[in-house]
Structure formats: C-alpha cells, structure tokens
Amino acid sequence: METLSLADGAVLRPARPGDAGGILDCVRGLARYEREPDAVRTTADDLHVALFGPAPAVSAHVVERDGEIVGIAVWFLNYSTWTGRHGIYLEDLFVREDQRGQGYGRALVATLARHCVERGYARLNWAVLDWNTPALDFYGSLGARPQPEWVGHVLTGDRLTALGTP
Secondary structure (H helix, E strand, C coil), X not given: XXXXXXXXXXXXXXXXXXXXXXXXXXXXHHHHHCCCCCCCCCCHHHXXXXXXXXXXXCEEEEEEECCEEEEEEEEEEEEECCCCEEEEEEEEEEECHHHCCCCHHHHHHHHHHHHHHHHCXXXXXXXCCCCCHHHHHHHHHCCCCXXXXXXCCCCCHHHHHHHHCC
C-alpha cells in the first residue's frame, strides 16, 4: 500500500521500523480512553518484533502528521471456515483526541477495507466496548453493524495458564 495524503498535511501509510514508539503511545492513549490506563504491558521492542521481526504476525497502518504518529490501525489476519477466506481483525483503532474530526479514523478503516477487497478477504472484524457510544456511532456511520448474537470471550492470565498446562 502506498502513502495517502490526508487533511492538514497528514499522511496514512503502512507502519515501518522506527514507528513502534509512536504506535505504543497511541496504544496507551487507547487504554486510557478505555479506562484501563495500567493494562498495557507491551513495550516498543515487543511491538517492533511483532510488526517487523523474523515472523511478523501483526500489521499496522499509521497516520503521521508533522513527524508524529497521531493515529493507528493495528490488525492481523483471521480466517473463516464458513467463507473459506481470510479476513482482517482490527485489534486497535485510535486517533489522538486533538486530531479527531479530520477523517483520519475513517481513512484508516477504509484502507483496511480496501486491503480486504484487493486480496479477496471476506470480512473486516473488530470489537467495541458497549459503553463506547462515540465509537459505536462512528462505526455505524461507516455501515458496520453490531453482532449482538455473538458474545466475545477471552481466556487470559492464570486461567489460560491452568488450561494450557498439562
């Protein structure tokens, strides 16, 4: 994907080595917004390895303005046995509060949608906290629909260890 010019001199581009610190700043901003400011354990080094290491399994696009990363979309491939096709799972979408309203979030999601279309992927998925009305409204404005019949689950920490230990 090439670099796209956005409003006010910003550009949207794939993440590149050297971006991990700016991506981490946005991840921390998202955690603060989601009322979990102490939940982020990853480091810039962790992100660098995940994005650019010998076996990268995660991708990211960034919005850069005036040399600073002000928005991110961190994503990875998933797969549907029902469609027989890959899709994209959007793990994190974040635009700094002082940069919102410029169309950066829409451009990031549209870029992932274009990525899906160009590669024949069947869908673009993500999760939103049920209290996050601004995000729910934003995603609705893009034509996305919630899936209330699906209940998200997660296995972490001690419970993950207990199940995964023989």
